[in-house]
Amino acid sequence: MTKATSPSTTDPFDAAALSPESVGSALNLSSLGTLFWLTVRQQSRGLRWIIFAILFCLPILIAVGSHLFHWRVTNARLESLLVFGLIANALVPLLALIFAGGMIRNEIEEQTLTYLLVRPLPKWAIYLTKLLATVLIAFLLASVFTTLTYVAIYWGMEDLGKEIFPTRVFKTCCLLGLAILSYCSLFGCLSLFIRWSLIVGVIYILLFEGLLANIDFVLRRLTVMYYIRVLRGRWLNLSEADAGLDLSGAPTSGASVAVLVVLNLLATGLATLAFASREFRVKTPEGS
Secondary structure (H helix, E strand, C coil): CCCCCCHHHCCHHHHHHHCCCHHHHHHCHHHHHHHHHHHHHHHCCCHHHHHHHHHHHHHHHHHHHHHHCCCCCCHHHHHHHHHHHHHHHHHHHHHHHHHHHCCCHHHHHCCCHHHHHCCCCCHHHHHHHHHHHHHHHHHHHHHHHHHHHHHHHCCCCHHHHCHHHHHHHHHHHHHHHHHHHHHHHHHHHHHHHCCCHHHHHHHHHHHHHHHHHHCCCHHHHHCHHHHHHHHHHHHCCCCHHHHCCCHHHCCCHHHHHHHHHHHHHHHHHHHHHHHHHCCCCCCCCCCC
């Protein structure tokens, strides 16, 4: 016969549901804040962070080399190749794939997810907190090195302290932030449904973001990079030749941002539901 329990000994979520402070009690903002900064620390250290720091130094070295060896290439062309070609098209998607694709998988492999699940925190809040922390550290890494790349490209030019910094750099970092948020939401969701998410993610980056985004066909509108390029052309006031697409037939800035926001909401919502309903096989404190 089951013994009845008093309200003081019931599950904390049941008690919270009956109290006026249900939202604050259920979320436990202090614990979520601790989880946020713990995730930031996890994502900002280790070999992968060092590797990406080295990769992001490549555009800077190329820009410096162009000045030292007097390559016959304009600064605008260097910006297009290094910032929007190498960083935005290659490094940012790969950065999001490695960081967001592994934020839950690494916890499972290292058996540290146990310490999160045994705490009185909703699963959906755990996933959202880790996603936000991952987006933050990826954005900081990309924006810092992108700013240094701009400095290396336009060093010694009068435009560096006027049009380039901080206006153009700020707009570019905003574009990269939208791209990182979209890719992290997408790859974070993918990692919860596909075991070999890294391989599938690399194929997606090469096939969709690398190939289809550059082909003038309707399928390019299914890629994140297409809308980033549209925003690049409109926010930075580029010509159609510089933007690499026909801006007259492209979506407006508001429509492009709206598409990316909807993508983020759909991917994050699906991933949150999957994480909240999924049963993870992890070790318990008792060793079972």
